[in-house]
Amino acid sequence: MKILAIDPGYDRLGIAVLNHEKSLGLLYSECFIPEKGDFEARLLKIVKKIRDIIGTHTPSILGIETLFFTNNQKTALRVAETRGAIISEATQSGLAIHEFTPLEIKIAVTGYGRSDKKSVRAMVPRLVDCKKTIQFDDEYDAIATGITCAASLRTRQLRAAPPKV
Amino acid sequence: MKILAIDPGYDRLGIAVLNHEKSLGLLYSECFIPEKGDFEARLLKIVKKIRDIIGTHTPSILGIETLFFTNNQKTALRVAETRGAIISEATQSGLAIHEFTPLEIKIAVTGYGRSDKKSVRAMVPRLVDCKKTIQFDDEYDAIATGITCAASLRTRQLRAAPPKV
Numbered sequence: 081m082k083i084l085a086i087d088p089g090y091d092r093l094g095i096a097v098l099n100h101e102k103s104l105g106l107l108y109s110e111c112f113i114p115e116k117g118d119f120e121a122r123l124l125k126i127v128k129k130i131r132d133i134i135g136t137h138t139p140s141i142l143g144i145e146t147l148f149f150t151n152n153q154k155t156a157l158r159v160a161e162t163r164g165a166i167i168s169e170a171t172q173s174g175l176a177i178h179e180f181t182p183l184e185i186k187i188a189v190t191g192y193g194r195s196d197k198k199s200v201r202a203m204v205p206r207l208v209d210c211k212k213t214i215q216f217d218d219e220y221d222a223i224a225t226g227i228t229c230a231a232s233l234r235t236r237q238l239r240a241a242p243p244k245v
Numbered sequence: 246m247k248i249l250a251i252d253p254g255y256d257r258l259g260i261a262v263l264n265h266e267k268s269l270g271l272l273y274s275e276c277f278i279p280e281k282g283d284f285e286a287r288l289l290k291i292v293k294k295i296r297d298i299i300g301t302h303t304p305s306i307l308g309i310e311t312l313f314f315t316n317n318q319k320t321a322l323r324v325a326e327t328r329g330a331i332i333s334e335a336t337q338s339g340l341a342i343h344e345f346t347p348l349e350i351k352i353a354v355t356g357y358g359r360s361d362k363k364s365v366r367a368m369v370p371r372l373v374d375c376k377k378t379i380q381f382d383d384e385y386d387a388i389a390t391g392i393t394c395a396a397s398l399r400t401r402q403l404r405a406a407p408p409k410v
Contacts, residue, residue, distance in 0.1 A: 100367055115406075118342075119332075120336045120342045121331075122279050123329065123333050127337070156326045157312055157321075161325050161326065161328050161329025161332065162329055162358065164288065164327055164328065164330040165326065165327065165329040168285075168288050168329075168334070169283075171288060171289045172289065172292070177285045
């Protein structure tokens with residue numbers, strides 16, 4: 081099962097594709113920076129990028145970080161609009177959508193809900209088979225979301241299993 | 246020139262199509278209520294609805310109300326996500342996007358930025374040739390956005406005209 085994981089943004093977008101078999105492998109990751117321009121032109125580039133990656137890697141699940149309000153409300157709304165366009169694109173391609181809060185991601189990756197970004201990024205390469213060098217923060221964040229998505233699927237599978245008699 | 250005008254929401258969506266020739270005519274309007282369900286299922290229904298209306302009426306412009314924060318931030322984010330999915334769909338269909346604040350809409354429709362919803366709705370049928378009965382508040386709001394968009398285009402055309410010599 082392949083997971084498309086995204087750290088959403090309209091000026092920088094973290095994208096990762098993880099292979100979730102016995103172990104968890106990183107198939108692809110990048111920090112996508114759309115050309116500067118109108119918001120709708122950036123949105124179009126982001127949606128096309130997502131469509132291309134879905135076409136190439138055929139993931140069945142989208143894991144995406146939920147948004148919390150920041151000081152800059154205008155930015156928060158634009159990020160929410162970008163999330164909506166991505167969720168719509170992924171749903172149209174038949175992916176199941178799973179959303180994770182920053183707290184859930186921190187707990188899944190470091191075991192502690194108040195860990196800082198540095199600790200999350202230190203743990204990422206230990207939790208996923210990764211042959212490439214991860215360069216950007218947004219890439220780390222996308223992979224961390226993918227790790228959380230994989231862990232959550234394991235938990236749900238365990239929960240869904242019939243009780244031992 | 247045809248304008249697609251939208252009052253965005255994920256539980257109720259006001260949709261209008263206006264014909265902007267010498268006078269302003271209402272070609273279509275409705276209050277679209279997607280079936281209850283997961284957010285992404287609703288988003289999919291909304292995007293399909295928008296695609297169908299674009300296919301049927303071939304508008305070249307999308308006029309859409311911008312979002313301001315309400316007390317319910319979770320709702321505001323979901324509305325922003327819906328806006329993003331709609332803007333993405335319209336951009337992919339080649340429509341130019343124009344966003345209008347509630348203040349701009351009130352001024353365009355009633356001439357006064359602090360007018361209430363009742364005044365806006367009383368003015369709408371006076372500003373647009375309309376053969377159908379407008380039933381829902383969301384429909385009125387979408388048509389008001391379309392009226393604002395048409396007025397804004399007239400202003401921009403005037404501004405773009407060369408000065409008289």
